[in-house]
Amino acid sequence: MSKMIVVYYSWSNGNTEKIAKQLQEATASEIARIEMVKPYSGSYEDVVEQGKEEVNRGFKPEIKSMAVDLKNYDIIAVGTPTWWYTMAPAVASFLDNRDWNGKIVVPFITNGGWPGHIINDIKIACQGAEFAQEMEVRFDSSGGNHMETGEDEVGAWITRVRNILLG
Ligand SMILES: Cc1cc2nc3c(=O)[nH]c(=O)nc-3n(C[C@H](O)[C@H](O)[C@H](O)COP(=O)(O)O)c2cc1C
Incomplete structure (x- = not known):
């Protein structure tokens, strides 16, 4: 059976963390949180302003070391909030310089309605991986924690990941 880990970053409200935990619990996989050495x-x-500046210059902050060896997993679900139409800088740091060959990456992102080029950017950062069951979960446009995407839609996605990828 395939082995999956959910790796995520979350800052504002724990929106991405909420989705990450739901996915992890329903699939009985492992989970790891990306954390910056110097948090915001x-x-x-x-x-929001600092994030804009960091995204614009492609900054990849130092992240805390994680006991995640991708060699141990077939499927890596990567979760990030959308920051200025792309992934949060800490996620770019995590994806950088890893061997993605032969892995299946499940990108899941949260946003306030403007995903921009985030999914494509994740795909570019994971050269060599295959991508499956990408998911966009929308929260309110003011940056809050009200989920606009239906719980049923999120539940259906989690079921697909479980049945199609892990089944
Ligand atoms: C620095 C920053 C930049 C953001 N940029 C975008 C954006 O480009 N598009 C969008 O839809 N939402 C944007 N948002 C909103 C977040 O993506 C959204 O609130 C997300 O669900 C937060 O997830 P979290 O609680 O896991 O951090 C931004 C939020 C922050 C803090």
Whole structure:
């Protein structure tokens, strides 16, 4: 049977964490959270601006070392909030310089309605991987934690991951 790990980053409200945990629990897989060595401080608006600057210059912050060896998994579900139409910088750090050959990546992203080029950027960052069951979960446009995508849609996606990829 295929082995899966859910790897995610979450900052604002735990929106991405909520989806990551739901996926992990329903599939009985492993889970790992990406954390920055120097986490953001300041207000939401400060971080929105800092995030813009970091995304624009392709900054990849130092992340805490993780006991994740991709060799041990067939499927890696990668979760990130959308930051300025792409993945959060810490996720770019995680994806960088890893051997994705032969892996199946399940990208799942949260956003406030403007996903931009995030899925494509994840695909570019995981050269050599195959991609399956990508999912976009929309939360409210003001950056809050109200989920706009239906619970049933999220549930159906999780069922597909379980039955099609792990079955
Ligand atoms: C720095 C920053 C940039 C953001 N940029 C976007 C964006 O480009 N498009 C979008 O739809 N939402 C954007 N958002 C909203 C988040 O993607 C959304 O609230 C997400 O669900 C937060 O997930 P989290 O609680 O796991 O951090 C941005 C939020 C932040 C903090």
